[in-house]
Amino acid sequence: MKKLAIILFLLIISLGSFAEIVSAQSSNEVSFGATVSANGRLVSASGMHTPLPGNLGTNVKKGTLNDDTLTTEDYAFSVDYFRKFTDNLYLNAGFTKSRMTTKNTKATFVGGYVVSPFPKFTFKGVTLDLGPSYRFNSTNNLIPYVGLNASYFSGKVTDTNYPTVSGTGTYGVGGPETNVTCFGFNPNIGVFVNSGFLKGLGVVAKSNNLDCDGDSFRSFTSGYKTEIKNTLYQVNYRLFF
Secondary structure (H helix, E strand, C coil): CHHHHHHHHHHHHHHHHHHHHHHHHCCEEEEEEEEEEEEEEEEEEEEEECCECCECCCEEEEEEECCCEEEEEEEEEEEEEEEECCCCEEEEEEEEEEEEECCCEEEEECCCCEEEEECCCEEEEEEEEEEEEEECCCECCEEEEEEEEEEEEEEEECCCCCHHHHCCCCCCCCCCCEEEEEEEEEEEEEEEECCCCCCCEEEEEEEEEEEEEECCECCECCCEEEEEEEEEEEEEEEEEC
C-alpha cells in the first residue's frame, strides 16, 4: 500500500506538470471522476398493480418506501469532456456508470396496505449528460464552475421476483432484470486546482433529478413511473489538450 501511494503521488505530480505546460493553449479537457459519497432517494412509484387487500382490482396504484434512501453501494464512475467556447463558457458532455441500491424497508400503498419486509433492489446503468458549463475567475489557484445538463439514464433493476406470477422463489429475491429509462435536467457545481503540482485535481457535486419509466417490477406487472433524486459527490482529475 505504501508503494502504491508513492506511485500515485508521483503520477499526480507528473500529470500536473504536463497539464501546466499544455493548458495555456488547450481548448479541450477530459475529467475522470469517482464518487466518494452520495445522498438521495427514490420517490414513490405508481403503475398498474395487482389487487391489494382493501383495494381490489388491477389498476394504477401508488406505493411509497418507508425508507426511500438510495446509496451508491458499489460504485459510480464518470468521464466528462469539456470544450471551450469562450474564456468562461464550456460545453460539457459525459457519462456516468453507477449502481444505486435501496435499503430493506417497508412499502406503503395508497389505501393503507403495507408490504413488510420490502426487500432492497438496485438500479444500475449509464447516465449520459450534455449541457453548458460556466467557469468563474480563478481565486487562489482554484477555478469554481457550475453546469446544467440534460441527462438520460438507461439501465436495469434487479431483484424483481414476484412469486404470484413466477410460481417460484422468494418475493424480491432474484428474478429477471427489467429495463428502466430516465430523463431530467441536472445541475452540478465544482472546483478544481488551476496551477501547481495538483493542477487538474478537483471535486464536484452532481445532482440527479430524473423522471423514470420502468418495465414490470414485482407486483407492478405492467410498468411503473418513479423519480430519482440523488446527489453524487466526486473527486476528479482533468487532463488538458
